[in-house]
């Protein structure tokens with residue numbers, strides 16, 4: 197071994213020294229290790245909290261040219277230049293690229309000989325609005341190059357435009373408020389999740405680069421031989437997260453950065469929003485529009501219009517009497533979420549401003565409170581990097597919950613500003629460590645959401661509902677997400693699916709896009725198609741910008757209302773299924789909305805399926821995403837699939853052409869599924885009845901019944917319906933075992949699909965209600981044994 201390399205082993209940590217550099221390799225558990233080189237001061241992770249490290253037995257081998265660190269599952273070969281290759285036994289998983297960066301050529305520029313000619317050509321091209329890239333390499337202080345296998349697929353990277361597979365594209369992580377139409381070449385949007393998954397069906401892994409500064413990810417764009425990630429600041433600090441399955445990578449990443457907690461049940465319902473709901477009367481009109489048209493609705497969002505001069509934690513008393521108004525709406529079954537931006541109005545006598553100034557809660561520059569402009573005009577920015585500011589902001593949430601508000605929507609928290617971006621040298625306290633805007637920018641929204649979550653929890657002792665636009669890795673612990681200002685464009689409807697699926701693979705479960713599009717005027721057809729797919733997004737919210745065409749379902753004709761109603765009713769009926777998915781998702785680190793590859797990773801046909809997705813492992817949605825289309829090709833993976841629109845079944849492993857007229861979105865249920873639903877409700881509230889929809893096959897399912905809002909479920913104050921089905925030839929056995937720690941339903945309706953025969957309940961033959969598409973039987977909410985033979 198080269199003498200220049202030495203090491204020290206301390207439990208899970210190996211400190212490796214070579215040529216004045218020190219690299220730390222720390223095993224978190226058998227499948228995750230951290231690679232760390234301190235290039236600046238030490239920092240605490242914003243993404244990872246309460247990290248639990250398991251003891252991992254390590255052995256170290258010394259070779260001529262390298263050091264090999266071995267755990268039970270992984271081994272790492274470290275060279276004296278501190279490059280490393282990662283193996284699973286003998287199988288090479290991830291290899292540092294040993295060459296230099298070598299971008300592809302842009303010949304138009306390199307053909308010019310003199311610098312002068314080049315500059316002139318560049319300037320002309322720029323003047324016409326083209327990019328002015330040249331062949332120079334923009335090096336970063338931190339640059340990690342990994343060998344690119346062109347057969348690998350890269351997933352995750354948080355909220356990015358484009359398709360599922362990121363191979364061949366480049367991205368940056370820098371939270372950005374982007375009002376123009378989001379397109380496939382965009383490098384940044386509102387959220388930063390510096391995490392990618394290298395997928396193939398044998399051995400997948402993820403890399404989480406935990407650096408809050410602007411980071412760069414090139415997934416084989418500048419040269420297909422390698423990918424790289426890097427930054428100009430901070431430390432080299434990344435986690436290698438092994439699978440080998442895609443599922444395991446995602447679950448291991450979530451175990452590192454945090455779980456999505458079970459939301460309040462109500463928030464899984466239907467949300468309506470629009471920038472402009474500025475008076476009590478207007479909100480009444482919207483609510484009545486829903487109720488009068490038999491359209492289900494659960495939550496109304498109040499955008500900035502409700503505030504008194506855009507001052508956060510106030511409302512305009514000439515237009516609302518908030519506490520009473522909210523109570524009145526709640527009596528109709530509708531709850532309220534209000535927006536709160538970070539920008540705090542500079543105004544003498546305004547309590548948030550005065551308090552914040554007195555206690556140094558705001559970000560500073562050159563030792564003075566930093567001022568920029570946002571909606572309220574001149575505004576200052578809470579310094580969420582310090583705990584006392586977060587506590588203050590958190591406590592302020594009570595002002596809103598005392599009005600009866602059920603959740604808080606955080607916007608503009610990139611942070612966005614009207615007088616140009618915040619300068620790099622705006623100062624944040626970071627609990628005494630001091631940090632500049634470059635370091636805090638990408639976690640500003642994350643920390644705001646955290647403060648909001650903790651404040652709401654304290655104020656109500658219920659599960660908080662937070663919605664955020666800006667985020668960082670790990671924000672899923674505190675908040676739901678929407679994808680910001682999309683537009684009423686078909687390409688934005690198309691993009692929603694891969695974007696949301698990659699957000700799920702990045703640990704964000706509670707996600708959605710503005711149904712109908714935020715900017716621009718939606719057409720009837722686009723709104724219908726968007727609603728049909730949007731009702732399946734974990735967060736189901738129609739939202740639009742002020743001054744655009746009205747976008748509520750009843751702003752269009754009767755046909756729109758009736759098709760939109762059908763979609764909303766599907767969502768409302770599926771609430772118990774979504775609730776169970778979130779509950780189990782919190783236990784098992786499983787996101788809710790997923791690309792097909794997550795469940796069918798051995799099936800290559802799923803790898804680039806950008807226009808279909810799964811909700812849990814039982815429901816597959818194959819929406820129409822193009823104008824004028826009334827049929828579409830659908831890929832069905834192995835198994836049997838039941839089309840809920842026409843009640844036909846198909847065998848999988850094939851492409852089919854499905855009818856999808858304007859009023860129909862193809863939706864399939866997988867064999868061996870149990871799906872709990874509510875029958876025809878328009879608002880989520882405590883339900884005494886449930887339906888179990890049973891599709892033949894061998895399966896087991898756990899349905900959870902609890903109060904839907906408190907933390908009691910964590911103390912097991914819930915009733916659990918454990919259903920097990922066994923298929924023996926044409927006979928179906930259904931075992932329902934109820935563990936009652938909350939209460940049981942009054943009625944349980946069993947709907948059994950694709951099965952014929954007589955039903956025996958607890959060994960007695962029962963007269964049943966034979967519907968054309970299923971057998972139906974209504975029982976009490978207790979344990980039973982059903983047999984169909």
Ligand code: MIG
Nearest residue numbers: 471499500607665680681741
């Ligand atoms: O750009 O509060 O993305 O959802 O309606 C304006 C007004 C600021 C941007 C958010 C959008 C919201 C709007 N806000």
